[in-house]
Amino acid sequence: MSDVVQTHVDAGVGHLVLNRPRAMNAITVALGRELGAALARLAESARVIVIRGAGGNFCVGGDFTELEALRDGGPEALRPLFENFGRACSSIAELPVPVIAAVEGHAMAGGFELMQACDIALVHENVKLADNHARFGQIPGGGGSQRLPRLVGRQRALGHLLTGDRIGAQEAVAWGLAYRSLPADGFDEAVRAFAGALAAKDPQALGRIKRLVHEGMRLPLEDGLALERRMVVEHQSGESAGAGIAAFTGRNGG
Numbered sequence: 001m002s003d004v005v006q007t008h009v010d011a012g013v014g015h016l017v018l019n020r021p022r023a024m025n026a027i028t029v030a031l032g033r034e035l036g037a038a039l040a041r042l043a044e045s046a047r048v049i050v051i052r053g054a055g056g057n058f059c060v061g062g063d064f065t066e067l068e069a070l071r072d073g074g075p076e077a078l079r080p081l082f083e084n085f086g087r088a089c090s091s092i093a094e095l096p097v098p099v100i101a102a103v104e105g106h107a108m109a110g111g112f113e114l115m116q117a118c119d120i121a122l123v124h125e126n127v128k129l130a131d132n133h134a135r136f137g138q139i140p141g142g143g144g145s146q147r148l149p150r151l152v153g154r155q156r157a158l159g160h161l162l163t164g165d166r167i168g169a170q171e172a173v174a175w176g177l178a179y180r181s182l183p184a185d186g187f188d189e190a191v192r193a194f195a196g197a198l199a200a201k202d203p204q205a206l207g208r209i210k211r212l213v214h215e216g217m218r219l220p221l222e223d224g225l226a227l228e229r230r231m232v233v234e235h236q237s238g239e240s241a242g243a244g245i246a247a248f249t250g251r252n253g254g
Helices: 029-043 066-071 075-094 109-118 146-154 152-163 169-177 187-199 203-216 223-234 241-252
Strands: 007-008 013-018 048-053 099-104 105-106 121-125 129-132 178-183
Touching: 007 029, 013 029, 013 187, 029 048, 029 075, 066 075, 075 109, 099 109, 105 241, 109 129, 109 146, 121 146, 121 169, 121 187, 146 152, 152 203, 169 178, 178 187, 203 223
Parallel strands: 013 048, 048 099, 099 121, 105 129, 121 178
Antiparallel strands: 007 013
16 A cells, blocks of 8 residues: 555554645545555454544545546546545445544545545534535535435535535534534644543444444334344343443442
8 A cells, every 4th residue: 555545553543644735635546445445454453443634634525636637538537536435435334443534624525525424523623624516517426415415404415515615613513514623722632532532432332333323324213223122132142231231330339
């Protein structure tokens, strides 16, 4: 793998950095391919994954220089750009560990789509977010036309997708696009603390909660509830749940 995606694991937290800072971490065929491979690799050893961008920006979307070159090759040349990145985004829901987007600077177009695909988004108070495809005569290709309406509803999604208006940190939280807005002073420390707290929790419980949410959202309510009942019985029958109960009762005198 080249260095367009960098990874390391520290204290159970897998760190994944999009590393094209001079291009504001714009997405290329190689970056999309390596993003997917890096996520799969980190999920084997980390309890939590944090995705960030190098150089103070998350990701501004597709690399227009590469996109223009690919256009000259026709549909077959273009397809890997969108398939690689789309597969990487879709894989996040299937990973057994929580994936956090730590978003600062610009997260535009594909970068905004990657943020939506993550399980949890923590945004810098000065973040600049937008699906700005329409501003450049483009349409979403990384899942934004499908994930955004599911996250914020049809009105907000269409209003945003058609205008490309920028969204700030507080608005992102209010819309349900981000879990928390973090202050500029201490942003890195707050991200580390949040990820570390998740990494300290029982990984089997976290993985099953994540699976319930992602699978349940694709099911009718009654089917989702049935899935939850099956899984909670399975979970309570295992050592993980028993250890948690023992620890709680021990702290509280039985």
